[in-house]
Amino acid sequence: MDGETAKININTIARVAKVSTSTVSSFINGTEVFPFSPETRRRVKQAMLELNYRPHIGGILMRRSAQRRSKVGFVFGEDCSQPVLRTAAIPLVQRFLCDLENALDTRLDMSLEILRVNDEDSRSDWNTQLLELDCLINFGQLNNLMCDTLFRRNLPLIEVYSTEEVRRHGDFSGIDAEFDFLFWRNDRQIEQLFEHFHAQGRRNFLFISSCNIKALRPDFYGYDAEMKLEGFKRALVSHPDCTGRILSAKNVNDFNMFREFELTRELLRENPGALENADAVICHNDIVAQAVASVAMEAGRLPGRDLMLSGEGHFRELQYWYPKITTGCVDYAQLTDRVCELIELRRNDRISPPRKIEIPTLLLTPDRS
Amino acid sequence: MDGETAKININTIARVAKVSTSTVSSFINGTEVFPFSPETRRRVKQAMLELNYRPHIGGILMRRSAQRRSKVGFVFGEDCSQPVLRTAAIPLVQRFLCDLENALDTRLDMSLEILRVNDEDSRSDWNTQLLELDCLINFGQLNNLMCDTLFRRNLPLIEVYSTEEVRRHGDFSGIDAEFDFLFWRNDRQIEQLFEHFHAQGRRNFLFISSCNIKALRPDFYGYDAEMKLEGFKRALVSHPDCTGRILSAKNVNDFNMFREFELTRELLRENPGALENADAVICHNDIVAQAVASVAMEAGRLPGRDLMLSGEGHFRELQYWYPKITTGCVDYAQLTDRVCELIELRRNDRISPPRKIEIPTLLLTPDRS
Incomplete structure (x- = not known):
């Protein structure tokens, strides 16, 4: 988008389309009480097309005081720079997160998003990625800047891993790294x-x-x-x-x-x-x-x-x-339950000491049915 | 979050922590020029913990005039209410979108997000899901409210399907459904x-x-x-x-x-x-x-x-x-190329007529290596 385009706003559209600003606003947000006439639709759309205008997201969020749905982020600490869909395709991630996504949705009314951090040594990358979250789940390796950014935003961290030892990346001196920890062996x-x-x-x-x-x-x-x-x-x-x-x-x-x-x-x-x-x-x-x-x-x-x-x-x-x-x-059902419980706990309690919980594993024989 | 918690903002935190508001702001956004003293860190963090305060995303976006990364949404039209990670696990989706995510990232500096629309007959669901996009790719069935919402936001739609005929869902009377169409047979x-x-x-x-x-x-x-x-x-x-x-x-x-x-x-x-x-x-x-x-x-x-x-x-x-x-x-590489070209075209050109392009398919024998 060039400089001129960036200055176009709903006032510009209203002027060009010869309608009121509130009409443009209702049109964009689908909030009209009575249907627009075909002519109004045509004029507003035409103005938007010609000026190549698209509504600005920040403005929409502020104007509406939108109740955003709470969001849980997931970082694949073993390689957080992988494209999101590549991470989603890892069978373990797939298995763990599919159950978790359902549980967050139905039990806590939250959504789940896999994050990608291109450069894990860049503070601004973490800043951007952790912007819209209410909680973060990290699988495996812990990053120092991730921990610091969470700390500054007062966001809870739940660490999940298949071993009791967690590798750390970067300099942790002066960095708070308090987290709840769910692991299996x-x-x-x-x-x-x-x-x-x-x-x-x-x-x-x-x-x-x-x-x-x-x-x-x-x-x-x-x-x-x-x-x-x-x-x-x-x-x-x-x-x-x-x-x-x-x-x-x-x-x-x-x-x-x-x-x-x-x-x-x-x-x-x-x-x-x-x-x-x-x-x-x-x-x-x-x-x-x-x-x-x-x-x-x-x-x-x-x-x-x-x-x-x-x-x-x-x-x-x-x-x-x-x-x-x-x-x-791992007992996936128990893992999901514990994650949900911790997210609920940390919504209101940021004070009590971190939890460390071992999740049992299951042995499944072929004759299970 | 209850009513009281919702009213807490960075001014409250600054007052409780006995620091300036701009200190709290720099702390949260990681924008300080000189490192904070451990005591400042401790005080700000303590206030945030006790008041259970987390920064509001809309405010952050507006204050920073954040350059959000452009985002392409993906709707699995065949069943758009499926959880996101379930959609991501469909082998065809996985195959198509992994390549696409890479291409969008490296060629167009855009990110890709799979959308989930719980109730495809709810305008507000579409409104919320299509809020932050610059373009939408739909695979398969076309929804009337999706098309109308895209139209009102002046967002381009690229339809992708493995047949030339596309099923439609809902009442399309009075609804504009112009889209670029990529298909294979x-x-x-x-x-x-x-x-x-x-x-x-x-x-x-x-x-x-x-x-x-x-x-x-x-x-x-x-x-x-x-x-x-x-x-x-x-x-x-x-x-x-x-x-x-x-x-x-x-x-x-x-x-x-x-x-x-x-x-x-x-x-x-x-x-x-x-x-x-x-x-x-x-x-x-x-x-x-x-x-x-x-x-x-x-x-x-x-x-x-x-x-x-x-x-x-x-x-x-x-x-x-x-x-x-x-x-x-389908020739996945060609499909990816055409999608990228259309996204680039529609960034600036919302006027030229919709394109309809057949993508060739490939026959792969076992002795390929």
Whole structure:
């Protein structure tokens, strides 16, 4: 919009259309009591078209003292610069936020928005993104400027993560970082799955991790991936009657989670015997597990019968898939409930000390129905 | 927020914290030139906490004359009342909008937001949803109040659909519904796939449609699903040397696209022989096709070798899946380009007549790499 266009307002439109300013205002806001005549519609529209005028949002909000719907923001702390829809496509985010969006809508009359912060070291980026919120949920890594901006706006922060340890980004000196914290323990989940397969007589374990682990990405590994791996190692140590092998898919550019399907198939091709020698395979998530299933079935082995196989996440995308596999996940319903409770609490209580709450995980076997 | 809380503003905070109003303002907006002392931070924060004060968004926008980033809205016309993240999870929406979000961001410095309109027959719902936009993209069904609200705000509308015919909802008398229209033809896509398999010597066709067709849902079927079915029927008629059978999965509640995987497997179980007798299977989309693949492979038939198999959509979720299948899709890159061009055109030109542009479709064979 150039300088001249910017100066055009509803007075200009009224003058050009030869109607009153209040007519233009009612027209734009759809607040007329009696229908406009076709001629009035035509004249106002014509003026707007010719002057290329569009109403200014700030003005509309102020004039109406609009009751904006309260809004909860979501930041994917692991990579907050990702485009919004790419974040929305992550199966875990999808699974967690779909339930949450419904709950916020029906229980608290609030909406949910995924935020994107292009440069997480820019205060003005955070300022802009956190402008219209009533509360923020952050998943994973905590940013110093995010915390400071929330603090200055007196906005509550709810941290959510799949491990008890949260990585921080930036300098936190002088910065208040008080937040309510909801977490679950992915390492224990893997141990639980190990126990489950062990109880069914399985002794030869294979763990297929994400590529996002410390050994492959020492500077920026995922705690989530690393903790699952640690859980497997711990389970193995405490079961001396078992053998265990660990494989990790390679790191690639243009990574998206569904690509792990292909990468896992490659990994098994490059490690002949790994799958054949295992009678229980524990995978980083449901996508990796379905890749293992596809290879096993080509060799005539059916998961659940000829080998035990588990994923993680109980992702919506694969809930109806075949073969059915064992999986684990956070108790999504409880997670949603706790988030809603904390949002309600922080509406009026900004004083009481931060809460830290562990959310249980579930083990889901294929015969669930 | 109760009545008393609502009256608290930055003057109140300044008085309670014993600092100037401009200090509170700089604090909230992060615009201080020199860092605040820890004591000032503490006092301002304490006052905000105790009074449970949060800055009002309208005020911030006006005071700053904030340069809001231009925003493109997206309405999923087929069901605009769905929660935003549920819409974002539809593989077609995901595929189309991920590319578009990137293009808008990098080429036009605009953001993209999926809108949800709870009651599409409520003018005030549309008014609220269309408040902050510079342009709207609608996929599929057109709503009368949406068109009228856009008209009154002088906002351009770009209609996008996978068929040339667009269903309308509500009374359009007296309502202007001028829009630029980008479409592709799913029926032709199916005919193209039929030709492709025919050229490879296949003669016994099976088509697996969506449940969202006229015969099963006479009042509210999907044009998209219906047109694919029509495309198949037309192809069959024009190839008298071929046999063809049509199966449709049953309608269920709690529908999501990934559930079609399970429903398709059920369908094939209930129709023994249907798959065995076919040497080419054309499916409504990639999910249905992968379900067919899983059944075929259990019977020892490999898609691409022992039978021809096609999906539609080239969905991100299944691009790396096994087995590889033939698929068709709109040329997403061209679709994105045309959308961007139209948005740019309509920034300044609201006068020239609406454009109607067909976007080509692509046939993607498994050996693409």
